[in-house]
Amino acid sequence: MRISTKGRYALRLMLDLAIHNTGEYISLKDISARQNITVKYLEQIVTGLTRAGFLRSQRGNSGGYRLAKKPADYTVGEILRAMEGSLEPIACLDDEVNQCPRSGECLTLPFWKGLSDVIREYVDGTTLQDLKEQSYETGADNYSI
Amino acid sequence: MRISTKGRYALRLMLDLAIHNTGEYISLKDISARQNITVKYLEQIVTGLTRAGFLRSQRGNSGGYRLAKKPADYTVGEILRAMEGSLEPIACLDDEVNQCPRSGECLTLPFWKGLSDVIREYVDGTTLQDLKEQSYETGADNYSI
């Protein structure tokens, strides 16, 4: 039941960009320094986020990344799903294809469906903007992580 | 974010025993036939549940397993935890030992804590008895899974 580092790092990266949301492009080097994640690993993570249309990128000198939308327009759920593929606790809930032949008579399926629901409600009910505001509220003297 | 087969099968096994809760010992062979899981794999799963004190076992001919307590006295959470080890979405939330050095300044930690909370509330708020009753309600013509 673990979120992978890719999902966790993606959220940190997106929140970093949300906090440093000046309109200018932020290099992975800068994010790497603040987040303590290697540039090479960040590159891998950012690829998924760019493909999902969450980021705009700029190559070359003084290039980097910036958010494509406002922080309030990203749910944490969609960010995590872009990296993890699925947040469902069991494969049967992914789609029709993965449904097991016993789904009609499965006595535990309703329980898993319920778990899926509470997770989805929570992750899709939280936006990057929420995390950003929460950050300022805590009065953390270091917004770098 | 997936529950392993061990966790899922453990829940099916426990629910099977809850439904066939006659006081007599039920053999893995019977459960295997109903649940369509090999006896050998069930043996592995049942070991963890017995060690956790959830089951009473009887060796020898016409031996098997039965619940140690009433179905209402098992939360799904504790069953899953016995197999999965932890249901926390990130290692930092497992215990003090696994806390990362940046936890004090981690801007995403409150979000993960919140996710952990909604998951815990749900899985610990559901008992085997709940699943059993739900099963009868659905009018499923097959209680075998």
Added chain:
DNA sequence: CTAAAATCCTACTATACTGATATGCAATGG
């Protein structure tokens, strides 16, 4: 008493996933 049936114990294995690191090409700005 014995054989079958069951739990119990330990080891093994193939596959996939995780968490990276490495190498090099492509584009951009100064």
Added chain:
DNA sequence: CCATTGCATATCAGTATAGTAGGATTTTAG
């Protein structure tokens, strides 16, 4: 034209997953 940055692909060690296998031990039915 060259330093800086993104982009693409490959590689890799370690761990976890989802089982399978073989046999020892215990108990009871016949």
